Amino acid sequence: MIERYSRPEMARIFSEEGKYARWLEVELAVCEVHAERGLIPPAALAAIRAKAAVDLARIAEIEERVRHDVIAFTTALAEKIGPDSRYVHYGLTSSDVLDTALALQIRDAGVILAEGVEHLRRVLVRRAREFQHAPCIGRTHGVHAEPTTFGLKLLVFAEEMRRQGERLARAIEGAAVGKISGAVGTFAHLPPAVEEAVCARLGIGFEPAATQVVQRDRHAAFIGALALAASSCEKIAVELRHLARTEVREVQEEFGAGQKGSSAMPHKRNPWRLENVSGLARVLRGYAAVALENQALWHERDISNSSVERV
Structure with a gap:
């Protein structure tokens, strides 16, 4: 987003951090539903919740090689989570x-x-x-x-x-x-x-x-x-x-103290x-x-x- 015309709270939603945080939120929600249905053991879900984290630098590094953003994201997650990552993205x-x-x-x-x-x-x-x-x-x-x-x-x-x-x-x-x-x-x-x-x-x-x-x-x-x-x-x-x-x-539009309207016409x-x-x-x-x-x-x-x- 263009910083000049972006409110910070809106820019955060569409930032790389905001995007990947929501990807992770989706993956975790799916894991939680799978666990409720008996597809993921409780201990594995606990490990996924505890270890899952977004590493922007690592995702970018992997994507440079695989040329696929979701694969880069899940690969980086797997490195954080370990063996229980086999349940993520199932x-x-x-x-x-x-x-x-x-x-x-x-x-x-x-x-x-x-x-x-x-x-x-x-x-x-x-x-x-x-x-x-x-x-x-x-x-x-x-x-x-x-x-x-x-x-x-x-x-x-x-x-x-x-x-x-x-x-x-x-x-x-x-x-x-x-x-x-x-x-x-x-x-x-x-x-x-x-x-x-x-x-x-x-x-x-x-x-x-x-x-x-x-x-x-x-x-x-x-x-x-x-x-x-x-x-x-x-x-x-x-x-x-x-x-x-x-x-x-x-x-008239509000005009603050010290504000200037033109470099040539004060x-x-x-x-x-x-x-x-x-x-x-x-x-x-x-x-x-x-x-x-x-x-x-x-x-x-x-x-x-x-x-x-x-x-």
Whole structure:
């Protein structure tokens, strides 16, 4: 993730540490379910829990040789665990781990996103009440129309963010779904009850019918909901950017003590935060288009979606 535009709490979820920690969480959940079903001895499970650990440097070293990230991960785990590692990854294919861990990332990131949307909605409601009697000119086609209030402008935005929050919540629930159904989704090595138990233990949904992967219409809907929410944020930003123009000057973006607006023009007070919102909304709409392209994979799966999802 680009540090300049990443919140630390979000960056941690999608960091290498965050990714591998969730891979390990999935592997351990599967082992625990296997133990409950009598497939792993209690002593072996205890040893796995005690010794399993992520070693980023060692995983990278192994991957350089084997050219496969999940094999590198499980090999590094086996070195940590020892003989009882033979029970780890039992009955799984790589995508069982990858997609189920991705569901955990979506769930955890979704909490932050939902909180952000709700925070914006609450702020808009508060400021709408504050300015409910503040008159301003309404504009249609960019031309003066009839008087309105600044509070009504903000209330319209608040209601839109309420709808976006509801859409986002549905999309997060739909995308936070795992699968433990094997190489082509046939449960050839493990019964469906294992998938349901593992996903329940992890606090996510499960894919009722899968190929080798969780179906990407779920992820397209999630990214689409993000793009919609971002477009609403841009709608707010564009309105405020216009109102901040010198010849309008109905609003101004916060300007801190010591802040500078230009290396050549010290009088400048630019709405740069609002401009960033507009720019980043465009990025998310681009991601939405790519997420739609990721739906049509060959047969039971190819990896044309994989490189895209790693960006």
